[in-house]
Structure formats: C-alpha cells, structure tokens
Amino acid sequence: MSAHLMGEIVASDLKEILGGLGCEVRFEEYLSAHTTFQVGGPADALALPKDEGELLELLERCRLGGLPVTVLGGGANTLVRDGGVRGVVISLARGFRSLTLREETKDRALMEAGAGVKIPALVRFAVEGGWEGVECLTGVPGTVGGALAMNAGTADRFIGDAVESARWIRFSEGGVERLPSEDIRFGYRSALFPEPGLVSSVVFRLARGDKDQLRAFMQKDARARRERQPWGLPCAGSIFRNPPGGRAGLIIEALGLKGHRAGGAEVSRVHGNFIVNRGGATASDVISLIDEVKREVRRRNGANLVLELQVIGEDLP
Ligand SMILES: Cc1cc2nc3c(=O)[nH]c(=O)nc-3n(C[C@H](O)[C@H](O)[C@H](O)COP(=O)(O)OP(=O)(O)OC[C@H]3O[C@@H](n4cnc5c(N)ncnc54)[C@H](O)[C@@H]3O)c2cc1C
Structure with missing residues (x-):
C-alpha cells in the first residue's frame, strides 16, 4: 500500500x-x-x-x-x-461477548454483558431466565456498547433505565473504572460520559418477571416492527430524533416525502424516518437525501429536524 x-x-x-x-x-x-x-x-x-x-x-x-x-x-x-x-x-463487536447473571435473589438479579454482546442475545438471555428490565430493546439491532451510548429503546423506555453501572475506559489515561449509572447522563438517544472513552461492559438491574408475558411482549413487538419498519433492506434505524411533542416519521410522511430518492438512497416507503439503501447507495446519496428532507420539513412544517444517526468520517476529496 x-x-x-x-x-x-x-x-x-x-x-x-x-x-x-x-x-x-x-x-x-x-x-x-x-x-x-x-x-x-x-x-x-x-x-x-x-x-x-x-x-x-x-x-x-x-x-x-x-x-x-x-x-x-x-x-x-x-x-x-x-x-x-x-x-x-x-x-468491540468481535469480542466482549460474555453474558452472566450474578447476585441473583428470588426477585432481583444483576446481569453483566460485554459491550460486544448483540442486543437480541441480551434480551433473549434475560427473558428466557424470566427477568424483566431490557425487553424494551426487543428488535433493536446493534451491540450493548452502542445501545448504551445511544440510550436506545422505545419512545418511553430506554436502556439507561436498567443500567446499574458500566465498565469504562478513559482515552486520556487508559485506566478501567466502574461508573455508576448516576455518573452517566442519559438523555433522549444520548448518554454523556465524564470525558471521551469507551464502555467495555455494562451491569443491568433486572426484576423477576413472568416469562410467558415477556415472550408474548417480544412476539407482539416483532410483529409490529415487521409492519411498520422496512424489512430486509439495509438501513440504520431512525435518521432523525423525534421533535418535542411530534414524530419525525409522521411529519415526513404527511409531507409526501416517502419514496423520495437520491441515487441509491430512498426515504422508506414503510416508515418516513428510515432511509434505505436500495442498492449501491453512497454516503453522499444518503446525506443529500437527509438534507432535502430537512429542508422540506423546515420550509413546509417549520420543524427543525435533528439527526439521531451518527455520521463519522470524511467526504471523498
Ligand atoms: C432496523 C433498525 C431498527 C432500529 N430500531 C431502533 C429502536 O427501536 N430504538 C433505538 O433506540 N434504536 C434503534 N435502532 C438504532 C440502533 O439499533 C441503536 O442505536 C443501536 O443500539 C446502536 O448500536 P450499535 O452497536 O450498532 O452502535 P453503532 O451504530 O456502532 O454506534 C452508535 C454510537 O455508539 C458509540 N459506541 C459504540 N460502541 C461503544 C462502546 N463500546 N463504548 C462507547 N461508545 C460506543 C459509537 O461511537 C457511536 O457514537 C435501529 C436500527 C435499525 C437498523
């Protein structure tokens, strides 16, 4: 090279x-x-x-x-x-996959998950043990580390609600420390740490639940996702945060922007807040489409949509 x-x-x-x-x-x-x-x-x-x-x-x-x-x-x-x-x-997605239960009593348990554990595996592990606390993550792809950093979840329940502590490494020093959840500032789709660093594992607080009810909840959620989210097309979840009191997807849909395209990127025909890669999309296609949607929403609805999607790297020279 x-x-x-x-x-x-x-x-x-x-x-x-x-x-x-x-x-x-x-x-x-x-x-x-x-x-x-x-x-x-x-x-x-x-x-x-x-x-x-x-x-x-x-x-x-x-x-x-x-x-x-x-x-x-x-x-x-x-x-x-x-x-x-x-x-x-x-x-950390290739390692950091350990998943253990500890300090288990009749009603409560702590579950420790490596940052690379896949979210579906985390939810299944808890639910199959009859523990509730992380089922709001049913159907959310990604890893424990990413879900924590994004405070992933539903509209009203978040991963941060179940966090006891995180094992955290500061970039500036490299030491490993255990951060109690009070030291992580969880917000809507965000988690602020004391300074730049990364999470290597997370301890969750779980409560005894009804396994059948938890399984039924997961099945219902999976069905709902199949109906309201694009299935089988590459995407990255919600593009925009929901504005206060509104739903970004519904605003985009009401303006007739579903199906709009830039190159290989398309506003999903199923969910207005998803962009799908119809094949051969470039990041520049996705960014053009995001800019167009933002512009149209601002002009016709007045809302100022803010990205939930994390954008990293550089444009081509
Ligand atoms: C089809 C689909 C459906 C989705 N549905 C939902 C949903 O219902 N609810 C929801 O909240 N999200 C949803 N998402 C978004 C996504 O699943 C979550 O944000 C997810 O938890 C991100 O995890 P990840 O590991 O892929 O993170 P990445 O995308 O890899 O990273 C996200 C952020 O986390 C940081 N990060 C990653 N790992 C670590 C670590 N170990 N330590 C510190 N920071 C780290 C990254 O630097 C980045 O800033 C969906 C996505 C898709 C594709």
Whole structure:
C-alpha cells in the first residue's frame, strides 16, 4: 500500500505504530462491511480487540502514537462517509461477548454483558431466565456498547433505565473504572460520559418477571416492527430524533416525502424516518437525501429536524 497522508500521520507510520499488537488490525478496511447501512469508505485501520488486555494495549499505542480513535459497535445507527475514517476505528463487536447473571435473589438479579454482546442475545438471555428490565430493546439491532451510548429503546423506555453501572475506559489515561449509572447522563438517544472513552461492559438491574408475558411482549413487538419498519433492506434505524411533542416519521410522511430518492438512497416507503439503501447507495446519496428532507420539513412544517444517526468520517476529496 502506498503511503498516503492522514493529517500528520502517513499510512506506513500507522503500520509501524500498530505493529506487533495482540489484537487483529485490518488496514484500509471498508466500513460498509461493518454497518447495517452497508455504506461507507475505509478506516485507515480497523482494530478488533477480543478482550480488555488487547484493548488497553491498543489504546496505549494510539495514545503514544497520537492516533485519533473512533469507536464502532454493530454500526446499526452509524453512517460512514465515503472518504472513510482517519486513524483507528475500534470495534468491540468481535469480542466482549460474555453474558452472566450474578447476585441473583428470588426477585432481583444483576446481569453483566460485554459491550460486544448483540442486543437480541441480551434480551433473549434475560427473558428466557424470566427477568424483566431490557425487553424494551426487543428488535433493536446493534451491540450493548452502542445501545448504551445511544440510550436506545422505545419512545418511553430506554436502556439507561436498567443500567446499574458500566465498565469504562478513559482515552486520556487508559485506566478501567466502574461508573455508576448516576455518573452517566442519559438523555433522549444520548448518554454523556465524564470525558471521551469507551464502555467495555455494562451491569443491568433486572426484576423477576413472568416469562410467558415477556415472550408474548417480544412476539407482539416483532410483529409490529415487521409492519411498520422496512424489512430486509439495509438501513440504520431512525435518521432523525423525534421533535418535542411530534414524530419525525409522521411529519415526513404527511409531507409526501416517502419514496423520495437520491441515487441509491430512498426515504422508506414503510416508515418516513428510515432511509434505505436500495442498492449501491453512497454516503453522499444518503446525506443529500437527509438534507432535502430537512429542508422540506423546515420550509413546509417549520420543524427543525435533528439527526439521531451518527455520521463519522470524511467526504471523498
Ligand atoms: C432496523 C433498525 C431498527 C432500529 N430500531 C431502533 C429502536 O427501536 N430504538 C433505538 O433506540 N434504536 C434503534 N435502532 C438504532 C440502533 O439499533 C441503536 O442505536 C443501536 O443500539 C446502536 O448500536 P450499535 O452497536 O450498532 O452502535 P453503532 O451504530 O456502532 O454506534 C452508535 C454510537 O455508539 C458509540 N459506541 C459504540 N460502541 C461503544 C462502546 N463500546 N463504548 C462507547 N461508545 C460506543 C459509537 O461511537 C457511536 O457514537 C435501529 C436500527 C435499525 C437498523
């Protein structure tokens, strides 16, 4: 690979800085393969640590080498721009999969989940044990780390409601600490940490529930999602946050914007707040469509839609 400039660091230096690490590192890895939108350019380096030891070693190298770090979970709420991401993208989705129950009493339990645990596996584990607390995440794709960072959930119940604490690593120091939920500021589709860092595992508070009722809730939710969300097409969940007192999807639908297209990107015909990749969409197609929807909603409805989607990386030069 020819050395190319990425800010102050050239690609050959990047290989040297990251050489000999315990964890798998892929250079020039296309992130379209790591996001549910299936869109996006390459990361200079994608690092896939399997455990905390590998992660801490990697972060130390990035810190010493002055490399910018971006965290990616399951890529279910992320759009990567076509020019890709400079520096190191860290994905915990290949490791950090442990899922255990502890301090279990008749009525309560704590469940610890690695940041790379897939949300459907988390929900199934709790529900099959007859525990309630995380069933509001039924049908939400992605990982525990990403869901926590997004405070994922439904319109009125969020993952943050069930969090006891998170195991957290500051980028600035690299030490591991346990953050009680009071130290994480959960908001609507957001979680603010004391400073930039990443979560390696989360402890949830669960209460004894009725397994049959929980299963019935999950089935009902799955049916509703099949009816009201695009099925089988690459997408990244809700594009916009709901404005106060309104639903972004309904506003977009009322303005007749469902089905609008830019290149391979289309406002879903099923749900106005989803954009789907109809095949060959670029990030620039998605961003053009987002801009058009925002403009039309502002002009005709007055609402100022704000992105829920996380957009990372650079445009093509
Ligand atoms: C079909 C579909 C339906 C969806 N339905 C819902 C829904 O009902 N409710 C809902 O809330 N969301 C929904 N989403 C959005 C998405 O599933 C959630 O936001 C999800 O939890 C994101 O998890 P992820 O691991 O994919 O995060 P990513 O998209 O990979 O990352 C999201 C953010 O989290 C950060 N992050 C990731 N891992 C970590 C970590 N370990 N530590 C710190 N930060 C981290 C990233 O840096 C990024 O800022 C849906 C998405 C799709 C595709």
